[in-house]
Structure formats: structure tokens, C-alpha cells
Amino acid sequence: MKIFGDIRSGNCYKLALLCRQLNIPFEWVPVDVLSGETRKQGFLEKNPNGRIPVVQLDDGRYLSESNAIMCYLAEGSKMLPDDRFARAMVLQWLFFEQYSHEPYIAVSIFIVKYLRNPADRQLDLAAKREPGYRALGVMDxxxxxxxxxAGDDYTIADIALYAYTHRAKEGGFSLEDFANIQRWLETVRQQPEYVSMDNALN
Ligand SMILES: N[C@@H](CCC(=O)N[C@@H](CS)C(=O)NCC(=O)O)C(=O)O
Structure with a gap:
């Protein structure tokens, strides 16, 4: 399986971390998220939405959307339970991540760290503060x-939300008031075969 990604992206890191933890071999194909590469014709054939991560399965089929890819890869493992309700709880947090967390926290990190906090994005950035903190409050x-x-077990819901929560500070969010999140971040780091973003491809 090939993963087209940029390891600076939390959405891409989710897949590297999951593959390491489930012992799934992969070939990483680097795509520079800042160069506009994802919007070029060759890439749009892989994902018409022009975003990474994308995986190409061994049979040639492509799959995009980080959380959908995690569901595919985690099928049959403890990271995605079989029980109907337990699985729906995992999905609840995956959808929460995409709708109520990532658009505020991940995008703030992108503006501050990768776009270098440009003046013309300050209003946009300020508007993300309140909903970003609300999402952190729900998690806490x-x-x-x-x-x-999603309960007492470590699942792909934790990977999905760890990816950007552990870097929230880079987007200007303090985790000081969220003691339960701080404890959980440490617990995630202690899971077997955990790799940090910096080491995920080594
Ligand atoms: N919902 C998508 C979001 C993917 C996404 O926003 N990817 C960013 C990098 S984190 C990207 O490819 N940006 C390049 C672009 O939009 O041209 C997912 O979870 O995979």
C-alpha cells in the first residue's frame, strides 16, 4: 500500500501512527502540502478533492479522507470494535473531529505555523478560538x-483527535485548563508502538 502524504500534516500522521501500531507495511510517497502539488492534474486523478492523505491499495484503488482510511485499515482490529454501539461511538468521535475540532485547531496551526501568521488571516484565526476551545472542553x-x-479502550478515535490536539499550542490554544486531556495525551504516548510525528517515518 502507498500513502501519499506530508508528515507535517496531522491528517497524514494519523495513518503513519496507525500503520505502525497495527504493523501494516506501507510505502510513503511524499507530497509537499505547501507547494500546490495536491491541486495538480496528476494528483487530482488520485483524489478529485485535491487533498492528502490518499492511499493506493495494492490492487490499485485509491481511498481518501484520513478517518475513512483509518476505518479501512483498522477493520478487524481492536482499534475499531465490532460491537455495533462501540463502533458507532468511535465514529461519533471521528465525525466530531472533522466537523468540530479539525476546522478550528488544525487550521489555526496551519495559519500560525505554516503560513507564518499573515495579517490577512488574523480575523479568521480569531474566529476559530471560541469553537476550538469548545471542542477541547467537550473532549475534556x-x-x-x-x-x-470512545470508552475504556484505545481506538482510532484517539488517534484522530491526538493528531492535532497534541499540537494545539502551535495554533495558539493552551491546554493548561484541560487536565483530563493532558493525562490522555500522555496515555496515548504510552501505547505500544507509539511514534511521534518526528519519528513516524524513521
Ligand atoms: N478531511 C480531510 C482533510 C484533508 C486535508 O485538509 N489535507 C490538507 C493537509 S492537512 C491538504 O491536503 N491541503 C492541501 C490543499 O488543500 O491543497 C482528511 O481528513 O483527510
Missing amino acids: EQLAETDFL
Whole structure:
């Protein structure tokens, strides 16, 4: 399987971390997210939406959307439970991540770190503050009740939300008031075969 990605992207890191933890071999094909490569014709044939990550399976088929790819890869493992309700809880957090967390926290990191905080994005950045903190509050409340987001077991819901939460500070979000998130971040780091973003491809 090939993963087309940029390891600076949390959405791409999700897949590298999951593959390491499930012992799934992959070939990483680097795509520079800042160069506009994802919007060129050759790439649009892989994902018409022009975004990474994309995987190409051994039979040639392509799949995009980080959380959908994680569901595909985690099928049959403990990271995606078979039980109907337990699985739906995992999906609940995957959808939460994409709709209520990533657009605020990941995009803030992108503006601050990768675009170098340009003046013409300051209003946009400020508008992400309140919904970003609201998402962190929802996570913290859940993590006051359970060890992991979808319950007592580590699942792909934790990978999905770890990817950008552990870097929230780079987008200007403080985790100081979120003790349960801090404890959970440390627990994720202690999972077997955990790799940090910096080491995920080594
Ligand atoms: N919902 C998508 C988001 C993917 C996404 O936004 N990817 C960014 C990098 S993190 C990208 O490819 N940006 C390049 C572009 O939009 O041209 C997913 O979870 O995979």
C-alpha cells in the first residue's frame, strides 16, 4: 500500500501512527502540502478533492479522507470494535473531529505555523478560538469519565483527535485548563508502538 502524504500534516500522521501500531507495511510517497502539488492534474486523478492523505491499495484503488482510511485499515482490529454501539461511538468521535475540532485547531496551526501568521488571516484565526476551545472542553468532559474518547479502550478515535490536539499550542490554544486531556495525551504516548510525528517515518 502507498500513502501519499506530508508528515507535517496531522491528517497524514494519523495513518503513519496507525500503520505502525497495527504493523501494516506501507510505502510513503511524499507530497509537499505547501507547494500546490495536491491541486495538480496528476494528483487530482488520485483524489478529485485535491487533498492528502490518499492511499493506493495494492490492487490499485485509491481511498481518501484520513478517518475513512483509518476505518479501512483498522477493520478487524481492536482499534475499531465490532460491537455495533462501540463502533458507532468511535465514529461519533471521528465525525466530531472533522466537523468540530479539525476546522478550528488544525487550521489555526496551519495559519500560525505554516503560513507564518499573515495579517490577512488574523480575523479568521480569531474566529476559530471560541469553537476550538469548545471542542477541547467537550473532549475534556468525556475524558473525565473514561480513559479514552470512545470508552475504556484505545481506538482510532484517539488517534484522530491526538493528531492535532497534541499540537494545539502551535495554533495558539493552551491546554493548561484541560487536565483530563493532558493525562490522555500522555496515555496515548504510552501505547505500544507509539511514534511521534518526528519519528513516524524513521
Ligand atoms: N478531511 C480531510 C482533510 C484533508 C486535508 O485538509 N489535507 C490538507 C493537509 S492537512 C491538504 O491536503 N491541503 C492541501 C490543499 O488543500 O491543497 C482528511 O481528513 O483527510
